[in-house]
Structures are given as C-alpha cells and as structure tokens.
Ligand SMILES: Nc1nc2c(ncn2[C@@H]2O[C@H](COP(=O)(O)OP(=O)(O)OP(=O)(O)O)[C@@H](O)[C@H]2O)c(=O)[nH]1
C-alpha cells in the first residue's frame with residue numbers, strides 16, 4: 001500500500017482558517033470530549049455534494065475532510081446520519097456492501113464528511129473488491145485534504161484483521177484516528193465497556209495518537225462526544241440559532 005502523503009493542503013487550510021494556526025491536529029483535539037461545548041449541532045446543515053466511482057471523479061482536493069471507513073454493515077452511513085441529525089443523508093441499509101461509491105457531504109464550505117465503501121463483504125465479487133480496495137487505499141494515501149479517519153467497528157467484533165490492517169497503516173501517519181464502536185445498544189453497559197477497554201488496551205492507544213468511544217446511532221449514545229471530536233477536527237463551531245425577532249424593537 002502506498003505511504004500517506006504529507007498534509008500540506010490541510011496544514012495550509014488551518015494556517016489560513018484555524019484558530020490554532022500551526023498546531024497539529026492531534027494536539028488540538030486530544031480527547032473525545034470537552035474540546036468544544038457544542039450548544040447546537042454544527043453538522044446539521046450537511047448536504048450531499050458528490051459521489052465518486054473512481055479517483056478521477058473526486059471533488060477538488062481543497063479545504064479539509066474527514067473519512068468514515070470500516071467493514072461493510074458496521075454502521076458508517078448510520079453514524080453519518082446520526083451525527084448530522086438527518087435520517088437519510090447517507091443511505092443506510094440492511095444489505096451489506098450497499099455503499100459502493102465514495103460519497104461526499106459538505107458541512108460548511110470547504111469542510112466535508114466522506115462515506116467510504118465498506119470492506120470485507122464476502123459476497124462482493126473478488127474483482128470488484130480488489131478494484132475498490134485500490135480506489136479506497138489510493139484515496140486514503142493521496143488525499144491532501146483528508147485530516148482524519150473515523151474507523152467504524154461493530155462493538156461486538158472489533159479489530160478484525162482488515163480493521164487492524166487499516167489502523168496499522170494509518171496510525172503512523174500524521175493524521176488523526178478516532179474509533180467508533182458502533183451498535184453499542186446491542187450489548188449491556190458492562191459488556192460494551194469491557195469491549196472498549198479491550199480495544200484501547202490492545203491498541204495501546206495514547207492520548208493524542210488515536211481515541212476510541214462507544215457509539216450507537218439507534219439509542220444515540222456517544223453521538224454528542226463524536227460530534228465534539230469531529231467538530232474540533234474540522235474547526236467547526238456550534239451553529240447558534242439567530243436571536244428571535246424582538247417585537248418591541250420593530251418600528
Ligand atoms: N442496533 C443498531 N443497528 C445499527 C446501528 N448502526 C447501524 N445499524 C444497522 O446496521 C445496518 C448497516 O448499517 P449501515 O449504516 O448501512 O452500515 P454501513 O457501514 O454504511 O454499510 P455499507 O454501506 O454496506 O458498508 C443497518 O441495518 C442499520 O440500521 C446501531 O448503532 N445500532
């Protein structure tokens with residue numbers, strides 16, 4: 001697999017737009033919570049902008065974006081829907097392998113979420129699987145505007161060999177990784193916590209290197225924490241509602 005290119009485009013973006021000019025992303029957003037106290041969902045206005053079937057169809061590599069990767073059926077599209085508070089922004093399905101395109105959603109101008117096609121679904125023909133592996137790995141390796149990876153894993157069976165391969169390759173790069181252990185509603189609180197501890201321990205995650213949390217798009221646990229994390233990565237602020245018109249001030 002190709003080694004990840006430097007983050008020149010994204011560093012430039014932060015230099016021009018960020019409140020923390022020059023501070024590396026991993027130092028800026030160390031934990032899963034408390035970076036911003038979001039009072040409103042900054043992802044709410046996200047809208048679909050493009051789908052790419054191949055590398056030639058990607059939107060311009062400008063601004064910054066965060067990609068969601070994981071096994072087929074792990075809950076990538078559902079997580080994007082939960083984060084944006086939209087029911088069908090990213091299509092989610094009971095049929096694994098449904099998302100076959102790289103789908104781009106714009107949160108604000110030059111700030112995007114990217115839904116990647118899932119890996120590891122056996123029923124997808126070998127030729128198609130190989131082609132998609134090539135497209136996705138090239139995207140991850142060469143996309144300058146990509147600042148971080150959200151690795152999506154089913155909490156009941158995290159860190160499959162393909163997940164580990166993705167992380168092994170991504171962690172040493174100068175980019176952020178956040179793991180969402182999805183479908184946490186399928187386990188008891190104790191079981192889910194045990195799984196989270198296991199993942200943290202087996203990856204020996206250090207603060208600032210990568211982070212992991214429990215998540216459920218069904219009962220919404222962890223949605224607020226994930227929002228804070230990704231809002232920090234993308235340099236988003238809460239979208240405050242404009243103050244209500246004051247009747248008395250009208251002429
Ligand atoms: N109980 C529960 N089900 C979930 C959760 N997240 C997703 N699902 C279900 O899991 C199935 C797959 O979800 P998707 O979001 O389509 O998964 P995906 O990772 O986008 O799948 P591909 O596009 O095939 O790679 C759907 O039936 C979802 O309703 C969750 O947090 N809890």
Ligand SMILES: [Mg+2]
Pocket residue numbers: 076077078091092093098099115
């Ligand atoms: Mg999907």
